[in-house]
Amino acid sequence: MNITMLSTGEEVLHGDIVDSNAAWFSQRCFDAGVGVCRRVTVGDELQALSEEMLSLSRKSDVVIVNGGLGPTEDDLSAAAAAMAANVGLVLSEAWLEEMREKYRRLQREMPETNLKQAMLPDGARVIDNPVGTACGFHLKLNQADFYFTPGVPSEFFRMVDDLILPEVLAHPAAANRVVRGCHRFYTFGLSESGISERLRDVNLPDQVDIGYRSYLPFIEVKIFADLESPQFPALRDEVASRLGDNVLSVNQPLIAAIGERLDHYGLSVSVAEQFTAGQVTAQLHDNEVTSQYVIQSWFLKPKLDESLADADPLAAALAMATASREKTGADIGLSTGANVDGYVAVALATVQGEFGILVRQRRKRNLSDQRLVVATLVLDILRRYLNDLPLCGEYESLSVEGEVLLPREGSQTSDADSTQD
Incomplete structure (x- = not known):
């Protein structure tokens, strides 16, 4: 037609x-x-x-x-x-x-x-x-x-x-229309060419297509198919397996998926932001569910004081995340540090310990887009923690220059259930 x-x-x-x-x-x-x-x-x-x-x-x-x-x-x-x-x-x-x-x-x-x-x-x-x-x-x-x-x-x-x-x-x-649905994988960290290479030899049944929608910071991988077809579950699972834990969410935005996990565990969040200038907080508040679990946020000036210019950016981000959690009694503290010569540290703090990474963006982007990527990185780390995944993922457009994991004494597991005091 x-x-x-x-x-x-x-x-x-x-x-x-x-x-x-x-x-x-x-x-x-x-x-x-x-x-x-x-x-x-x-x-x-x-x-x-x-x-x-x-x-x-x-x-x-x-x-x-x-x-x-x-x-x-x-x-x-x-x-x-x-x-x-x-x-x-x-x-x-x-x-x-x-x-x-x-x-x-x-x-x-x-x-x-x-x-x-x-x-x-x-x-x-x-x-x-x-x-x-x-x-x-x-x-x-x-x-x-x-x-x-x-x-x-x-x-x-x-x-x-x-x-x-x-x-x-x-x-x-x-009269001869074929009703097809769209199954969406929201991914972060892979390039469109990288995704295409992973899915290059996937065997597609008749009247099934795979498409991509790239918009910073996500790439949607879409399967167009009869979702009631008996062949669909196996195809869906194969695509999911090849994309791995770069899949942020399925058939819903990342922030909605995070909301489901926070709601499941009943975990509260506090945020301290420098480089991202409130973008992490804004995304958390844009969702009706996640907004209920944000206790407090701090926005710090994006540049370091001269007296702190020689400070370890990873240590500073870890300290910010820990302080934001402890001062509010939140279960989870998140932070983004300052941009120091193109490097930005982000961190997560829980009752089990602290995790932080120092990253540099490999592509030249305007400031707003840089902030969006880093804010998504923080939310991805939160997602990974809530789903008991490795906290540092594979990020083609980011170079991970440093990584710190500081478990608390006596901590045995990273399952989100254990983060409740």
């Missing part, structure tokens, strides 16, 4: 806003087993829009046109559709009354400019918009079914879920 999404608007074309609607719609279609084949963006120019619609009408089964249904002069989708279909615009009395009723409920008078939103190509079918004033509409053009939708995300989402996607799935061209 050939589905195309046509996004309109100068602000989308020139990057003033991110086209999140297109990404959302593509994901919705993929989950339903009908992938989007093409995405096109055209600015607010009547002739260009009309010509693009005509072109798409000859090679698509379904076209979703998003945006351009507002009351202003640069909202041109309806006029472009009428031009492409060689028909006129006619007033939808039913939608005009619906708009007036919406304004009456708000105890406001409808502006005359909104009349434009009830002017639709002759022969178009109205698609209800219970949220806003711009109706959607359906129009058949050559071989394609066109669905015109507003650009406001809440209105677009509602329209797609309530009517458009069910109609798309009932389209004759969707």
